[in-house]
Amino acid sequence: MVKLNNNLLKLETEDIFMNVGEKVSEYKKENPGVNLLNLGVGDVSLPIVPTVIKEMEKAVLELGNGKTFKGYGAYYGHDFLREKIVEEEYNSLNITKDEIYISIGTKTDTTNILELFDKKAKMCLFNPSYPIYRDGGIISGREIEYLELYEEDNFIPRIPKGKYDLIYICSPSNPLGIALPKNELKKWIEYAIANDSIILYDNVYESFITSDDVPHSIYEIDGAKRVAIEFRSFSKRASFTGIRCSYYVIPNELHLKGLDSKSININELWKKRTIAKFNGADYIVQKGAWATYLEQAKPEIRANINYYLENAKYIKEALESLSFKVFGGENAPFLWVKTRNNMSSWAYFDFLLNELNIVVIPGCIFGKKGDKYIRISALATREVTVESMERIKEYYEKEL
Amino acid sequence: MVKLNNNLLKLETEDIFMNVGEKVSEYKKENPGVNLLNLGVGDVSLPIVPTVIKEMEKAVLELGNGKTFKGYGAYYGHDFLREKIVEEEYNSLNITKDEIYISIGTKTDTTNILELFDKKAKMCLFNPSYPIYRDGGIISGREIEYLELYEEDNFIPRIPKGKYDLIYICSPSNPLGIALPKNELKKWIEYAIANDSIILYDNVYESFITSDDVPHSIYEIDGAKRVAIEFRSFSKRASFTGIRCSYYVIPNELHLKGLDSKSININELWKKRTIAKFNGADYIVQKGAWATYLEQAKPEIRANINYYLENAKYIKEALESLSFKVFGGENAPFLWVKTRNNMSSWAYFDFLLNELNIVVIPGCIFGKKGDKYIRISALATREVTVESMERIKEYYEKEL
Incomplete structure (x- = not known):
């Protein structure tokens, strides 16, 4: 029989991202009608200009x-x-x-x-x-x-x-x-x-x-x-x-x-x-x-990028006001956020999913040194961004 | 210094196809205004339906x-x-x-x-x-x-x-x-x-x-x-x-x-x-x-394919009437044609280019056993196809 390129058996990424997907799907199935807010996705939310x-x-x-x-x-x-x-x-x-x-x-x-x-x-x-x-x-x-x-x-x-x-x-x-x-x-x-x-x-x-x-x-x-x-x-x-x-x-x-x-x-x-x-x-x-480089397109493109950067700023300010440790978001549509109470990425992912119905990406997906962090995307719509932060604020303000 | 994947140095295809391209460009430069007919190209000539x-x-x-x-x-x-x-x-x-x-x-x-x-x-x-x-x-x-x-x-x-x-x-x-x-x-x-x-x-x-x-x-x-x-x-x-x-x-x-x-x-x-x-x-x-699978598209798509197959049939009949040995063209848009007088692919390519201003692909590009053959494409327009065959007929009928 023709032999396989056994290196393919070592691929992990799909499995790890699948874990996120599966956990979200499972949660949705068990909690139909719940309003899940997705700040995990790396995809854009605005259409082409x-x-x-x-x-x-x-x-x-x-x-x-x-x-x-x-x-x-x-x-x-x-x-x-x-x-x-x-x-x-x-x-x-x-x-x-x-x-x-x-x-x-x-x-x-x-x-x-x-x-x-x-x-x-x-x-x-x-x-x-x-x-x-x-x-x-x-x-x-x-x-x-x-x-x-x-x-x-x-x-x-x-x-x-x-x-x-x-x-x-x-x-x-x-x-x-x-x-x-x-x-x-x-x-x-x-x-x-x-x-x-x-x-x-x-x-x-x-x-x-x-x-x-x-x-x-x-x-x-x-x-x-x-x-x-x-x-x-x-x-x-x-x-x-x-x-x-x-x-x-x-x-x-x-x-x-x-x-x-x-x-x-x-x-x-x-x-x-x-x-x-x-x-x-x-x-x-x-x-x-x-x-995208036409003079007429440039301000349209710029407006979309600014929209995401404003999302990022909103997230950063909201989380910092709750004493989260936040990195990034000023030159990129992602924020790297330390979990609370020394929680692992997965534990904090589970907490956000189950308690606040917010999806993020556990930092450990990006390597062991990413554990105890989560990645938050600023590429969602403004509505999803704002509502997510309101849920988090409401939770932690109660806690404080 | 980082070492190269030396296998890349063994790539030949680009060079060989370049040879065709260069010969054609050179001929055009030396003979401006000449009406070159291209039966070499593997590209389609009809637009999308x-x-x-x-x-x-x-x-x-x-x-x-x-x-x-x-x-x-x-x-x-x-x-x-x-x-x-x-x-x-x-x-x-x-x-x-x-x-x-x-x-x-x-x-x-x-x-x-x-x-x-x-x-x-x-x-x-x-x-x-x-x-x-x-x-x-x-x-x-x-x-x-x-x-x-x-x-x-x-x-x-x-x-x-x-x-x-x-x-x-x-x-x-x-x-x-x-x-x-x-x-x-x-x-x-x-x-x-x-x-x-x-x-x-x-x-x-x-x-x-x-x-x-x-x-x-x-x-x-x-x-x-x-x-x-x-x-x-x-x-x-x-x-x-x-x-x-x-x-x-x-x-x-x-x-x-x-x-x-x-x-x-x-x-x-x-x-x-x-x-x-x-x-x-x-x-x-x-x-x-x-x-392409919509009921309305199917006859449009079929008409394009039939157009190329009719080109192929036209080429096959024209060349066979001149006693060329022709393969293919009935289930594919290509014809595989034996050169005349035991000529090599390149010699026959040069002859068609220089004497009849027709571009084909020398068979040796596809392997040594392809020498003494040329590949003719049926994907050109009907006009180019017909005029090419007329030039070939005119030449060989004179010769016969």
Whole structure:
């Protein structure tokens, strides 16, 4: 019998998230009619803005006409979108269209990118971190080491003494909701240059950045083009979670050691890999992504992001007024909140579900160091956000 | 320095196809104003049919409305599409919705699926065959053996004596344009059962099947559910090449040997892998794929397929009238044509390009046994098809 890739048997993420789902479903079944408020979900609650919808409608109609029909051909993305991204996102950073790859989602991109590297390249993940990086490493049978983050450091990662080849940094961070300022990221770029490492920089929450000291691209830091691949997405920025459009940058300055220690241009090589396994992203969605940069769309997009950031502010203020310890929420749509009375993530999850009918994500899903924390999302509607906080306030004010 | 996955350096397909592209570009540059006719392209020339366009327009509008907005959630595809596929494509074959995975293209699916198998599982490819299977194997560092196909057998593959773990069968075939009848496929299923092999059945040209003895699904053959994964696509059937929608079937009966030789349900395991690396296909496109099965859409879709099949018939008759040896074109939009005077693929490609200004694909791109053949596509417009054949006729009638 053909043998299995046994690494697949080690995947855990689905099971853990399933536990959340199952507990919620079970509770709903036993308590029909209850008004459950979901602050767990990482999905957006606002629809796609009108200007983008209009352009996607036009794109659909183009495909029904022989004169404007588009088929194969744009493996790395359509030029109209890659050029727009260069102009709008990497203006003054000297990134070219040829360094941009359009794709179907950062989950896929941050896991697929591992195909670039030798199997022995050692992965470094923060604990806690987004569990998908770990799963990507597990599927491909890689060695993974964890770098623990500490509350006393405000969860800013310490530069390791050891040598790692591949370092995943998610900033602004899911699940922590914090963003690394320029001076911290600079240390990582220096580390990577000194240790010949590659930084896989997951920057999908870039549009939520409000602090002046947080760079909008890793390439704002000198030397980053030699050591970093940046990932971004339209999912949270433009409510594209259901239609899928992401992009990533592989700078031409990035080289790896190939056979005979020859230095290889990774961007050129990844083009071959892309052609071999991918036929490009959907034209309609790429037109939509392009439309997010139209002058008319920009204030619409900004209003949605502000809506979520106001949710985050509301949650932060409400919880801090009750003496919760709250991290994040200023540069990301997530808040990382310490449980009460030293409770475990799961115990506090159960309490919120059973007593207050609020769903959150237990922090331990993101790694052992996430225990005793929960992740609260600011991506729900204002109504759900406000009512959740009122339930929590009512409970704790009674307690106090 | 982080080391490269050196397997990437062995990728050839891009280079070979680039050669075609470069030769064509060079010729155009040196001969501006020339009317080049392209019968090389695997892309469709007809736009998406009106009923499908209408439903995709509706889907776009849904996403602009908070009440009908769709985000994350359908990792394996939306139920409306999976249920429709079960009903329309696998009716009476007892395939369930949970065995269907919706995805973004068969190129991606047929290469990604290799992640399921132990690295040592030995791949078997036909020579000639679609080069992407080879590239997928190369990237993941797998051992590949080739099974040669012979003109004297009408390119029907001979059942091998040796033992292979993973066998790619593309039927109806790209590039050969032929389809394996049920009695031939039956032999492969028996081989796979006897040898504990898995058949990766690329059936993307299914809608072009016209012969009664060619099954529309591999699962029409007894036992196939234990040994075969079937891949299909909306690309050629519904002109979705630019918007990306495919699906594949992993039957619940398919088991592999895991740790301690335990038998593992592959469908369940692939769900975990899918969640770890994929967030589902675009909602708009899935609505479009669903709409291809509406009663109003069916005759529109059929008319497009018939258009290409009529192109194929026209090409076949034209070339046979000039004593060319022609294979395929009856169950697929491709024709596999022997060159004249024992010329190599590239020499004949050059002749057609330079003398008649017609672009085809040299057969050697699909493997060494493809040399001395060319692949002609029936997916161009009728005008391009007819004019190409007239140029060829004019040339050879003069010669005769």
